[in-house]
Amino acid sequence: MGKSxxxxxxxxxYIGRRIVRACLAEGHETYVVQRPELGLQIEKLQMLxxxxxxxxxxxxxxxxxxxxxxxAVKKVDVVISAISGVHFRTHCITLQSKLVDAIKEAGNVKxxxxxxxxxxxxxxxxxxxxxxVTFVDKMSxxxxxxxxxxxxxxxxxxxxxxxxxxxxxxxGSFVPPRDKVHLFxxxxxxxxxxxxxxxxxxxxxxxxxxxxxxxxxxxxPPENILSQAELIGIWEKLIGKELEKTYIPPEGFLTTLKxxxxxxxxGIGHFYHIFYEGCLTNFEIGEEGAEASxxxxxxxxxxxxxxxxxxx
Numbered sequence: 001m002g003k004s005x006x007x008x009x010x011x012x013x014y015i016g017r018r019i020v021r022a023c024l025a026e027g028h029e030t031y032v033v034q035r036p037e038l039g040l041q042i043e044k045l046q047m048l049x050x051x052x053x054x055x056x057x058x059x060x061x062x063x064x065x066x067x068x069x070x071x072a073v074k075k076v077d078v079v080i081s082a083i084s085g086v087h088f089r090t091h092c093i094t095l096q097s098k099l100v101d102a103i104k105e106a107g108n109v110k111x112x113x114x115x116x117x118x119x120x121x122x123x124x125x126x127x128x129x130x131x132x133v134t135f136v137d138k139m140s141x142x143x144x145x146x147x148x149x150x151x152x153x154x155x156x157x158x159x160x161x162x163x164x165x166x167x168x169x170x171x172g173s174f175v176p177p178r179d180k181v182h183l184f185x186x187x188x189x190x191x192x193x194x195x196x197x198x199x200x201x202x203x204x205x206x207x208x209x210x211x212x213x214x215x216x217x218x219x220x221p222p223e224n225i226l227s228q229a230e231l232i233g234i235w236e237k238l239i240g241k242e243l244e245k246t247y248i249p250p251e252g253f254l255t256t257l258k259x260x261x262x263x264x265x266x267g268i269g270h271f272y273h274i275f276y277e278g279c280l281t282n283f284e285i286g287e288e289g290a291e292a293s294x295x296x297x298x299x300x301x302x303x304x305x306x307x308x309x310x311x312x
Contacts, residue, residue: 004077004110004208005029007059009099011051012044015117015160016082018200020051023080026204031076034058063095069102078207079103081115093137097144104148111207112150114141117199119270120156120216123283130262131269153206154216156289157199158192158280161307165193168235169228171271176235176311181243184275185250187229192220192280195302202292202299209295216289220281221301228275234305238312250276 006023010016011032023030032051038044052058061072073079083095096114103109121135121142145152159165167173168181169191202219206212226234236242253272257265273279285291293301 003028005031005075006078006080006207007031007033007072007076008080008082009033010082010084010115012038012047013082013084015196015199017047018197019080019082019203020056022200022204024054024056028204030056031059031072032056033061033072035062036060063098066098066102069099070106073102073106074108077109078111079109080113080203080207083115093141096141100141100144100148100150103150110151111213112145112152113155113203113207114145114152117155117157119158119279120218122216123279124273127273128269131266134266152214153212155203155219156216157194157219159194159274160199161193161195161304164191165231165304165307166311168232169275171268176308177243178239178241179244181232181245183228183232183245183247184253184271186247187232188227189275189278190225190227190281191274193224193226193231193304194219194221195307198299198301202296205296205299206292211295212290217292218285218289219292221293223303224301225281226304231304235308238305238308
C-alpha cells in the first residue's frame with residue numbers, strides 16, 4: 001500500500017506547521033487548506049507559500065463554504081485538524097463541527113485526527129470549572145465523529161515543551177528562571193513533556209497504522225516522563241546553579257483562581273490537574289489506546305536535557 005494523501009487544516013498554526021513538515025518528510029502527498037482571509041496575514045501566507053515550495057499542495061477552502069470543504073476533503077485519504085486550541089470554546093468547536101460534516105458528506109476519508117494534542121478529554125470528566133469546558137467541547141467533537149462513523153485517531157500529546165519545559169512549568173513565562181522557582185505541591189508527581197516536532201512526527205506515523213485505528217495514541221516517551229523537580233534538576237545541572245525553591249500547597253494554588261479572567265482560570269485549572277493530581281500518568285493505557293514510543297521505537301525523540309540546552 002502507498003502512503004495516504006493528507007489534508008492538514010490549520011497548517012499555519014503552532015502545531016499545524018510542524019505536522020505539515022512531518023507529512024512532507026514522511027513522503028505523504030500533502031495538501032494544506034488555504035483560507036481566503038489568510039491572504040491578508042502576510043506571515044501565514046508566506047508560510048503557506050514555503051510549504052508549496054517544499055512540495056505541498058495549497059487548497060482553497062473556507063469554513064463558510066461547505067462545498068469548498070467537501071471538495072478539499074475529497075482530494076485526500078486522511079484529514080488532520082490542527083485548528084488552534086486558543087479558539088475554544090465556540091469558534092473552534094463550530095469549525096471542527098463543520099469539518100466533520102464535510103468529511104461525512106465526502107465519504108472517502110479513511111482516517112480523521114481532530115484537533116486535540118493535549119490532555120485526553122475522556123479522562124477529564126471531573127476537571128475543575130471553568131477548565132472542564134475545554135474537555136466537554138472536545139468530547140462533543142468526538143461524539144460527532146463517532147456518530148458519523150468516521151474512522152479516527154485521537155492524539156494525546158500531553159505537555160508541549162515550549163510551554164511547559166522551557167519555563168520549568170512556571171506560569172507567566174516561557175523561559176526558565178535562573179534564581180527562583182515555584183514548585184507545585186512537593187514537585188514529585190510525574191508529567192510528560194514533548195518536543196513539538198516529535199508530536200508531529202508521532203502523529204504522522206500513526207495515520208496509516210492499523211494499530212491506531214479508532215484508538216487514542218498517547219505520547220509517553222519514557223525518558224520524558226519527569227516530575228517538575230526532576231525537570232528543574234536538569235536545568236540546574238545545565239547552568240551549574242541551584243535555584244531557590246518555593247513550594248506551593250494545593251490550597252494556596254487554587255486561591256490564585258479567584259478574580260482572574262476566564263481564560264486564565266481555565267489554564268490554571270489545567271495546571272492543577274497536571275501537577276497536583278498527576279492526571280497525565282495516573283492511569284494505565286487500555287485496549288482503546290496505544291503508546292507512541294512503543295509503536296515507533298525508531299523515532300529518536302528529543303530528551304529534555306537536550307531541549308533545555310538552547311535556553312542556557
